[in-house]
Amino acid sequence: MALRGWRPGSRVERLRASHTYGYVLLLVVLTYVFIVAAPNESWVRGALILIETGTLALALWTSGLGWIRATLPLAVLAVGVAILQLFVSGSTMRGLDAVLDVLLIAATVVVIVLGVLDQGQINRKSVTGAVCIYLILGLLFTFVYGAAAEFGSGAFFAQGTDGTPADHIYFSYVTLATLGYGDYTAASQPGRSFAVAESLLGQLYLVTVVALLVGRFGQPSRARA
Secondary structure, eight states: OTTTTOOTTOOHHHHTSOOOTHHHHHHHHHHHHHHHHSOSOHHHHHHHHHHHHHHHHHHHHHHTSOHHHHHHHHHHHHHHHHHHTTTOOSHHHHHHHHHHHHHHHHHHHHHHHHHHHTTSBOOHHHHHHHHHHHHHHHHHHHHHHHHHHHHSSSOSBTTSOOOOHHHHHHHHHHHHTTOOOOSSOBOSHHHHHHHHHHHHHHHHIIIIIIHHHHHTTTSBOTTTO
16 A cells, blocks of 8 residues: 555655656646536546546555555556446436546645645745645635435535536635625535635635645755654
8 A cells, every 4th residue: 555654755866856746736726627618428527537536546646645556446447437327328427427427636735735735845836736736726616516416306506507517616716715695505404514624724724724835935844843
């Protein structure tokens, strides 16, 4: 297992390499643009699963967590699901796609957290990784809302519509940033609960994790100290 014997600061030699979360950040931004610009069609959902698998593989490589061994089965699964999109449709399939999206993105967050902890110092890499996590949280809740819309009995939004993926990602980032424009609001109790959780998580993350990292930039972490 790649994580056997793992502890913060255990990969000193690898951390001397030039691996940076900047590439992960770029792929996250491209994922956002793709969701906003792409049409709401089945092939897009398959493409998203492939992109998210690639993002997870890149995060594994950047964090040094045995990316080749872990990525191979993920790649096979992603390709299989992407092909399945061309033949199977319906709300249940779309909901299962969203659940898989959530799992892939959540795994990416865990991998980046381990990589940030392993830096042993608050540096440019760890701050970039923390920013990646914040933006990925917006993507994660995008697909949480998508799954809730597909599995729910009524319209997800109080405006009488389930919304498109572009609507879900807009609603997610507006909620994460606690802007609260009010043009889209969750109608069901699960949707409202998810929205409250995202807004609280977004604010707490900014005022604690990111602020702490920026304030301690260049200082040794507690683990290394």
